[in-house]
Amino acid sequence: MDRLSLLNFSDPSYQLMINLAEQLKLPFIQIQRQAELIAIDNNHNNIKSIEISASYALKLIDNYLLSLRLAQQKMSLEQEPVSIISVLYDSGQLLIDLAKEYGVDIELDVSGKFEPVIAHKKGLESALVSIGSSLIEAVSTQEGAKCRLQLATHKCRYGVVAGVYANNPNITTDLLRQGRKLIGNARQPLVNLTYSAGAGIFVADSILKAMSLSLKASRHHSLYGLGAVMRGSQQLQLV
Amino acid sequence: MTQILLIEPDKLLSNSYSKALKSVGYEVDAAKGSQEAIYIADKIKPDVVILELQLISHSGIEFLYEFRSYPDWQDIPVLLHTNVPYVEIGDNWQYLNDLLGVKRYLYKPTTTLQDLIANVNQVFLNKNE
Numbered sequence: 070m071d072r073l074s075l076l077n078f079s080d081p082s083y084q085l086m087i088n089l090a091e092q093l094k095l096p097f098i099q100i101q102r103q104a105e106l107i108a109i110d111n112n113h114n115n116i117k118s119i120e121i122s123a124s125y126a127l128k129l130i131d132n133y134l135l136s137l138r139l140a141q142q143k144m145s146l147e148q149e150p151v152s153i154i155s156v157l158y159d160s161g162q163l164l165i166d167l168a169k170e171y172g173v174d175i176e177l178d179v180s181g182k183f184e185p186v187i188a189h190k191k192g193l194e195s196a197l198v199s200i201g202s203s204l205i206e207a208v209s210t211q212e213g214a215k216c217r218l219q220l221a222t223h224k225c226r227y228g229v230v231a232g233v234y235a236n237n238p239n240i241t242t243d244l245l246r247q248g249r250k251l252i253g254n255a256r257q258p259l260v261n262l263t264y265s266a267g268a269g270i271f272v273a274d275s276i277l278k279a280m281s282l283s284l285k286a287s288r289h290h291s292l293y294g295l296g297a298v299m300r301g302s303q304q305l306q307l308v
Numbered sequence: 309m310t311q312i313l314l315i316e317p318d319k320l321l322s323n324s325y326s327k328a329l330k331s332v333g334y335e336v337d338a339a340k341g342s343q344e345a346i347y348i349a350d351k352i353k354p355d356v357v358i359l360e361l362q363l364i365s366h367s368g369i370e371f372l373y374e375f376r377s378y379p380d381w382q383d384i385p386v387l388l389h390t391n392v393p394y395v396e397i398g399d400n401w402q403y404l405n406d407l408l409g410v411k412r413y414l415y416k417p418t419t420t421l422q423d424l425i426a427n428v429n430q431v432f433l434n435k436n437e
Contacts, residue, residue: 094391095318098417102324105421109331118320171319209319210340210364239365256392257362264317264362 082137084253085271089133091256092268095206096126121166125202128163132195132272139192139279150185151193153231153299157220160197167202168218171209175201178221178289186229186299192280193231193297196273200233200284200295203269207262208235221289225298230287232296237262240293242286249274270295310432313354314338315345315371316389317363325358325389328421329428340364342371349375354384356431358424360416361390372408385411385431389419 099122103115161175168175201218208216219234239261251258252271259267273295274284282297312329316322317340326336337352339345341363349357357375361368368390375381388397388410397404397413404410411431414424 091391094417095321098391099318099320099324101417102321102328102421106324106327109328109421122320206318207364210317212340212344261365264360264364 081252081275082140085133085136085268085275087253088258088266088271089129089268091266092129093126095265096122096129100126118170121170125167128198129202129268129272132199132276133268135192135195136272136275136279139189139276148187148189151188151190152185153183153222153229154179156190156194156197157222157231160194160201161220163194163198164201164205164218164220168205171205172216173205173209174215174217176217176219178219181223183222183224183229188282188299189280192276193282193299196276196284196297197231197233199269199273199276201269203263203265203267204233204235204237204240204294206265207259207267208237210264211237219289219292219294221292221294223289225287227298228300230285230289230296230298232287232289232294234289234292234294234296236291237293240286240295245270245284245286245295273297309333309335310356311352311354312336312428313345313349313352313357315340315342315357315359315363315368317341317360324421325424328425332425332429334428342366342368342374345371346374349381353380355435356428357384357386358389358428359386361388361392369404369408372404372410376408382409383435385409385435387412387414387427387431389414389416389424391416 100119103119107115157177157179161177164175204218221234222229222231244259244261248258277284277297282299284295285298287296312334314325314336316325322338326338329336337348339348359368386409394413412427414427
């Protein structure tokens with residue numbers, strides 16, 4: 070039996086890999102073209118853009134590997150009390166450079182009092198950064214209004230949602246459901262949201278699943294977004 | 309001056325392609341999606357269109373159908389410059405070429421800026437012959 074026939078093409082991790090490979094073409098093409106441009110116009114400002122594209126690709130690969138390790142339980146889930154506000158703040162910081170490149174403003178909306186949640190901090194941060202990077206690409210194509218992303222949290226009937234939100238009504242439960250069906254089989258599983266493979270969203274989905282959390286489409290005030298639903302800890306609130 | 313309509317959804321790539329084409333004297337107007345592209349085409353009357361197939365909501369093929377439905381835009385040459393490999397376009401190439409006026413296919417990952425400029429030059433020359 071050859072190696073190819075041993076692969077299970079319907080395996081979700083294989084489909085995620087195809088999706089990731091498709092996505093990674095984008096930063097590599099960006100790097101290649103920006104490097105060529107330096108030769109043409111001798112403008113070394115493009116070096117910063119190359120760094121940002123490379124860093125985006127590396128972060129995506131890292132987050133994908135984290136999702137695999139968590140899924141294979143090769144990495145222990147060190148659950149700890151996590152302040153959602155600090156995770157959102159740190160995630161926002163990690164997204165700022167990419168957002169600037171795409172002309173997208175990053176905002177933080179953490180008004181209100183939120184108890185800590187029990188979660189895997191690194192996993193949650195990686196999921197939010199992955200979602201954010203996909204949504205930066207998506208909102209940068211919107212016409213008219215200024216492009217912005219909001220990292221926000223709010224309480225819901227299931228617990229607490231931490232997510233990334235945009236002024237884009239195409240971010241719906243149906244979009245996510247369809248995307249999950251099409252991943253690995255379509256170049257643009259989230260065709261109504263993004264021109265790319267949307268790998269950040271699927272990597273986040275996989276990370277959250279491995280942490281027994283779920284990625285859901287949700288609303289935050291008038292914005293639409295994707296977020297992780299977590300249970301707040303009543304005990305920690307008392308500490 | 310030759311007007312190019314560049315339909316490229318990725319902002320960073322769009323900037324790179326625009327700068328490269330402008331550096332050799334072309335006027336470039338960029339659109340992120342098909343609706344914006346139709347609006348710009350109406351405004352600038354492009355000489356050449358560079359088109360990515362993977363757009364949001366409406367694909368590049370849908371754009372082509374709409375674009376060619378206007379009598380004034382029947383003869384404007386279109387270059388496909390896309391992430392979709394040729395093998396996936398396959399049998400449709402003849403149709404794209406004959407009926408929708410697509411003059412060239414360029415695979416984005418392997419097309420350098422110089423290749424793109426060379427192809428635009430060639431298409432523009434052929435158009436004027």
